[in-house]
Amino acid sequence: MRSTVTASLFEARGVPPATARRLAKILDRGGSRRPGTKEQVRMWSELRTVVLEDSNSRWNFDAHKLVHDLAYADRDPKAGPAPAWSPSPRSIRESNLGKLMAERQVRTYEDLHRWSVDHREEFWSTMVAKLGIRFRKPPSRVLDPHSAVTHPEWLPGAEMNIAESCFPADSAKVAIVSASEVDEAVRRTTYGELQRLAARVANGIDGMALPPRARIAIYMPMTPEAVAIYLGIVLSGRCVVGIADATAPPDFDKRVRIAGAKAVFTMGSTVRDGKAHDTYGKVVAANGDGLERAAGVRYAHEQCAALGYEVPEPSLM
Numbered sequence: 261m262r263s264t265v266t267a268s269l270f271e272a273r274g275v276p277p278a279t280a281r282r283l284a285k286i287l288d289r290g291g292s293r294r295p296g297t298k299e300q301v302r303m304w305s306e307l308r309t310v311v312l313e314d315s316n317s318r319w320n321f322d323a324h325k326l327v328h329d330l331a332y333a334d335r336d337p338k339a340g341p342a343p344a345w346s347p348s349p350r351s352i353r354e355s356n357l358g359k360l361m362a363e364r365q366v367r368t369y370e371d372l373h374r375w376s377v378d379h380r381e382e383f384w385s386t387m388v389a390k391l392g393i394r395f396r397k398p399p400s401r402v403l404d405p406h407s408a409v410t411h412p413e414w415l416p417g418a419e420m421n422i423a424e425s426c427f428p429a430d431s432a433k434v435a436i437v438s439a440s441e442v443d444e445a446v447r448r449t450t451y452g453e454l455q456r457l458a459a460r461v462a463n464g465i466d467g468m469a470l471p472p473r474a475r476i477a478i479y480m481p482m483t484p485e486a487v488a489i490y491l492g493i494v495l496s497g498r499c500v501v502g503i504a505d506a507t508a509p510p511d512f513d514k515r516v517r518i519a520g521a522k523a524v525f526t527m528g529s530t531v532r533d534g535k536a537h538d539t540y541g542k543v544v545a546a547n548g549d550g551l552e553r554a555a556g557v558r559y560a561h562e563q564c565a566a567l568g569y570e571v572p573e574p575s576l577m
Contacts, residue, residue: 264288265283265284265287265288265330266284267280267281267283267284268280269284269326270283270284270323270326270327273320273322273323273326274317274320274322274323275311275316275317275320275323276317279311279313279316279317282310283307283310283311286303286306286307286310287303287307287330287331297335297336297339300331300332300335300342301343303331304327304328304331304332304342304343304344307327307330307331308324308327308328311323311324328342328344356390360386380403381401381402381403381405384402384403384414385402388402391425392425392428393420393422393425394420394425395415395418395419395420396419396420396421396424397417397418397419398417398418399415399417400416400417401416402414404416421494421495421497422494423458423491423492423494423495427451427454427455429451430451431450431451431455432451432452433450433451434448434451435449435450435451435453436449436454436484437449438483438484440483440531441531441533441534442531447484454487454488457484457485457488457492458488458491458492458495459495460488460492461489461491461492461493461495461496462492462493462495462496464492465492465493465496465498465523466496468523470522470523473497473498474499474522475499475500475501475520475521475522476493476498476499476500476501476521476522476523476524476525477501477503477515477516477519477523477524477525478490478493478501478502478524478526479503479505479507479512479524479525479526479539479542479543480505480525480526480527480530480539481505481532489525493525501521503515505526505530505537505539506532506537507542508542509542509543509545509546510546512542512543512546513546516546524543526539526540527539527540528540529541
């Protein structure tokens with residue numbers, strides 16, 4: 261049984277008196293109940309709603325933390341971590357999973373999972389259609405029935421470039437919402453802008469005369485341009501090698517060598533925690549002036565400049 265909770269406990273965390281009394285009343289009403297998992301989730305949801313409705317408490321993290329701890333007091337460890345958010349019944353119904361369950365006329369996730377296991381071709385045929393996967397040459401079927409269970413042959417005969425399936429939405433619809441440490445203004449990149457930028461990257465790569473399936477590294481932070489570069493590499497028929505921009509020069513050189521990358525997309529510098537990091541300089545430092553000869557790396561600096569980055573001219577162009 262939970263001990264009595266008074267409004268003063270919440271007021272001490274900066275919660276207005278009226279809201280504090282509402283919270284204490286809800287907890288007092290549920291204090292004598294057994295702390296079952298579902299009941300705790302319902303109580304947390306009710307308490308959270310009260311906190312969010314009060315504009316003076318909505319962004320008070322201490323109040324949220326206290327309410328969460330009280331709602332899940334004495335929680336059975338076997339029940340796992342206490343959830344901070346649970347979807348509403350409506351959200352569940354309107355989710356992709358909920359809609360698929362309704363279409364299949366199944367009541368539980370376990371039933372849906374069993375269908376996906378027992379009828380693999382039907383399941384994946386449904387997924388391919390729902391995801392809007394575009395084929396240059398359609399497959400003869402989704403799964404070759406003669407292939408082994410341990411080595412299934414999916415989409416026999418199909419030809420595709422998966423990046424072409426990434427732009428099905430209205431070109432004016434927002435695809436990426438981003439901001440940066442340097443400029444906190446929210447930036448919105450539409451599907452149309454992303455597709456045009458990816459196409460420019462693909463055309464630029466074709467101009468580099470790299471062979472099909474050549475491996476190209478991306479060594480830069482996650483920005484809309486980085487997403488466009490990733491898609492552009494795939495659109496061009498080459499392979500992406502992702503390298504974290506925080507990677508030190510020796511490790512960068514090692515990853516380039518292991519992957520056999522023939523080019524790298526990077527940028528001049530980036531800011532993290534208020535400090536400027538010379539991203540391009542780390543690429544050069546990876547193997548000094550001999551990087552191009554030793555690792556077979558060509559700099560895609562013209563493409564980076566076309567994307568708006570100031571990238572210094574490398575000495576080995």
